[in-house]
Amino acid sequence: MSTTLVSKKSAPAWARALFEITRYISEDFLGGPKQLKLAWVINFHKIITLFLILGMMAIYDNWSHAAWVYLGLHGIYGYCWLVKDFGFRDGSFNTRVTYGGAVALYFTLVGWYWLLPWLIISRQMDPSGPVLFAAIAMHTVGITLMIAADCQKHFALKYRRGLINDGVFRYTRNPNFLGEILIYASYALLAAHWVGYLVLAYACLVFLSRMLVKDASISRYPEWDEYQKASSLLIPWKLVSCRLGLAPSCREKPAGNES
Secondary structure (H helix, E strand, O other): OOOOOOOOOOOHHHHHHHHHHHHHHHHHHHHHOOOEEEHHHHHHHHHHHHHHHHHHHOOOOOOOHHHHHHHHHHHHHHHHHHHHHHHHOOOOHEEEOOOOHHHHHHHHHHHHHHHHHHHHHHOOOOOOOOHHHHHHHHHHHHHHHHHHHHHHHHHHHOOOOOOOHHHHHHEEHHHHHHHHHHHHHHHHHHHHOOHHHHHHHHHHHHHHHHHHHHHHHOOOOHHHHHHHHOOOOOOOOHHHHHOOOOOOOOOOOOOOOOO
């Protein structure tokens, strides 16, 4: 006899509303047949970003070291994403979307990311060595976190459904979103413009709504109470406090899975 698990918490109303709005815009906007996979729409964005940035470099005749570094970061990030998608795609990206939803996704979210290279290339930015170092470091850590988290989630759920509370999920419940935020924060850092930080803030708000909705969903598992105490929503504060000996106890957590 199966037991129905009931969520112990609910996401804030604004988070649920934003989650549903973005879901409708990307999946159902204007109605009609759903013949495209969300993954195809996103992957197309990842593929053309490299060439879009190259085009900006040609238009503004900007072949500086900073422009090439940015191309290597943002342009190649898309192809790192493709490797991840082909190897262990998140099941949610198999969702079918309308043609209107595919176009709307570019206007409401992913298209805004293209403002970041434009801000850098059109303004002939020349970031200092320390800024370049910080951006490359953030970007590298971000990609590593995102791919590690998605890989762990994919294979954990493949063999056992449940709550994932170990590995890269031990101290943060959203290492994948943390990785993405670090990636786009590195671009905003190089852009050094308030519009770039506004784009980053907008992305963070969308990510936050998804994190809160996810928290409400996984709170139905029996291990939730202990896991919530041992982890943070995003920043792995407990990892720092444990390593510095500031936490009263840092016990090993049993392996589990997350739906």
